[in-house]
Amino acid sequence: MQRRTFSALFSCAAISLASLGAVSAAHAADMQTLRVTAIPDESPTELARKAEPLMKYLGEQLGMKVEFVPVSDYAASVEALVNKKVDLAWFGGFTFVQANVRSGGKVIPLVQRAEDEVFKSVFISADPTIKTLADLKGKTVSFGSQSSTSGHLMPRSFLMEAGLNPEKDFRRVAFSGAHDATIAAVASGKVQAGALNISVWEKFVKENKVDTTKVNAFYTTPPYFDYNWTVHADMPAATREKLAKAFLALTPDAEPGTTILKLQRASKFVPTEAKNYKGIEDAARGAGLL
Incomplete structure (x- = not known):
């Protein structure tokens, strides 16, 4: 059987999470750093290339250090945000649903690319x-x-x-x-x-x-909602607002938006909300993956 259950997927993330233990401990002592991760849907070098200018931009907009924390698999990205070992995560629609379920509704999707409304x-x-x-x-x-x-x-x-x-x-x-x-x-x-x-x-x-x-x-395929940038609900509202504002301010007509949006394969970012991913949750349950 090729398919694994929802719970088994996350038990496989234990090793990846253990490697983030030092990051979590350091984070508790350094609240001036925003830690960001992303599902590893492309090669590590491509993810790092896409992340670098965005991390720099977010740091400038928030007035704090922003650090990209790579993870080994999708399940580890979910567990990292749910356990507050990172503050911001780039999720696919399904990983957002998994994080929402795992956290008991304690994660908040902030923005998505305009393209993600009809992915x-x-x-x-x-x-x-x-x-x-x-x-x-x-x-x-x-x-x-x-x-x-x-x-x-x-x-x-x-x-x-x-x-x-x-x-x-x-x-x-x-x-x-x-x-x-x-x-x-x-x-x-x-x-x-x-x-x-x-x-x-x-x-x-x-x-x-x-x-x-x-x-x-x-x-x-027909279109569906997909990727988004998600934060833990415990993040201060003021920080969430600054983050959302930073993403929404990016424009392809001027730097750094020109570079960042091209790397993110986006025309612009738009606000999103949890209800947009109900169809994905239904599909996951129907396929026996949740």
Whole structure:
């Protein structure tokens, strides 16, 4: 059985959380530092590259040190925020729902990219016989992380709506761990198809990092709410307001917004709220992932 339960996923985060123990202890003594993490949906080098100018900007806007704290997996990012080992987290819709459930409603989504209000996933393949979701029967298919919204949960949900049960209808279900890894798995022939975040796919196509004469997107899902920046509810209201204001002030027409928004693959940030992710929670429960 490829799929793990919600509780098992978080038990696997224990090692990652232990590594954050020193950070948590230091944080208690240094309340002038804002600690930020993000789900590892791309390679560590890409995450660090995207984070650097944003961390600098937030530090200037808040008047405090801002530190990016990488984690090893999605579950660890959830546990880090729930246990207040970090203050701000970049979540997918599903990881936000997991954090909301784990914390008993003690996390608050502040902003999301405008693109996240109508986010989509794509299914890709290098197999010319695969042209529709129905053609995936009997094939090897890769998702991203098990806790990924756009790389697992929502693609699975749309597959189930189409009458396909991955564990029963696919020859093998794999989990690559990240969107770029899913593209690599399909391109190399390790799997016959894969599902991933549409913005990562479009980035790879635009930067000629994937040969579209061999690998193509054969299905795009309907839109859904996805990523957001989330804080713990115990963060002082004044700090939350400053953070939200900083994100909302970014514009592509002037630096540092030009650079930050390009790296974040965003046109702008907009306010969001917990109720926007009810559909994702319902999908997770329906798929037996929550």
